[in-house]
């Protein structure tokens with residue numbers, strides 16, 4: 001960043017946009033005082049994120065039971081709630097940096113809490129499918145440089161990831177120097193994707209029929225003889241069309257199948273069938289899967305929990321042992337069912353989840369607009385916003401880690417500092433109350 005007086009125009013190059021899973025890291029931000037006034041190269045969604053009001057200067061830095069409070073008092077109250085809790089849960093995480101997610105994992109380990117990111121319910125079909133069938137994945141860079149056929153299945157990047165076409169389809173690659181002209185783009189959707197307008201072929205599949213459709217393409221790839229009428233009835237598409245698409249994928253030296261949460265909504269069976277289709281294709285040529293994640297840092301949350309606690313979501317650390325419980329350790333399910341007796345949210349708290357909390361369960365929120373949640377039974381500590389006024393690391397959809405570059409000076413502490421203080425206070429309180437320290441579970445390490 002150029003160094004000038006506070007009110008002069010400052011320019012920050014190569015800022016990273018966290019408004020969707022592409023994490024475009026070529027954004028040029030212009031700043032004046034404590035405002036970002038322009039975000040060149042960002043799409044409309046990214047621009048409105050950068051230019052939004054992240055300061056929240058009308059909100060207090062911390063609150064306890066609905067009243068503004070010093071940050072130190074809020075931390076003391078939060079530590080006292082967490083140490084007293086018998087079944088605490090840690091949620092949120094998807095908008096936090098990898099550094100904050102690591103501290104949240106450590107806190108879960110020390111408290112014997114259940115921890116899972118808020119996107120877990122929609123991610124679980126993909127995660128379970130990958131754990132059962134394996135996954136052939138690749139970085140965006142590999143897809144840009146090598147993919148000759150790109151199949152978009154149940155994802156409409158024009159709407160969900162606006163610069164996808166510019167960055168992964170139109171761009172020339174080392175082995176695809178023609179860019180868009182050298183790639184065949186196919187779409188499977190429900191008939192109304194915006195990306196149909198520039199695709200080379202499209203098949204509409206009704207909701208709830210995607211597993212059968214993937215099976216039909218799988219059968220065509222494997223050359224399995226199938227009754228054409230039955231195949232058409234089950235998948236809703238003529239057998240010959242699946243065969244011509246199978247031939248395209250098999251003939252390409254390198255292909256990619258891009259998918260997102262729309263396909264995951266079809267369930268784990270659809271996701272698993274897709275993974276097995278990739279396996280089939282890789283016996284003939286090279287073809288990779290490319291999951292497109294939502295905004296923020298959900299990929300980072302999965303990577304951190306896997307690296308530190310052994311599973312990407314729904315880890316239960318009660319008793320000091322990390323147990324992967326995908327079917328019954330979702331924090332908000334535990335809150336709703338009365339199994340949890342304290343909730344710590346790291347990052348944003350969506351309205352629907354806030355409304356789900358029974359008033360008897362104390363809530364602690366550590367995030368940029370935390371004190372907007374001020375209410376009885378709530379301890380809130382406002383933090384700086386990753387990518388706006390503090391740095392850190394986010395993980396892109398393809399699990400490549402990228403640094404965030406803060407554009408303006410912070411007026412709140414970063415979440416990692418708040419969580420480190422909270423961890424210290426919890427340890428001190430345990431020692432003061434002569435409570436035994438929970439043994440750290442295997443795999444949890446101090447966050448650096």
Ligand code: SF4
Pocket residue numbers: 017018019020021022023024041042043044045046047161162163164
């Ligand atoms: S495509 Fe996504 S990451 Fe890129 S600028 Fe737009 S919202 Fe930001």
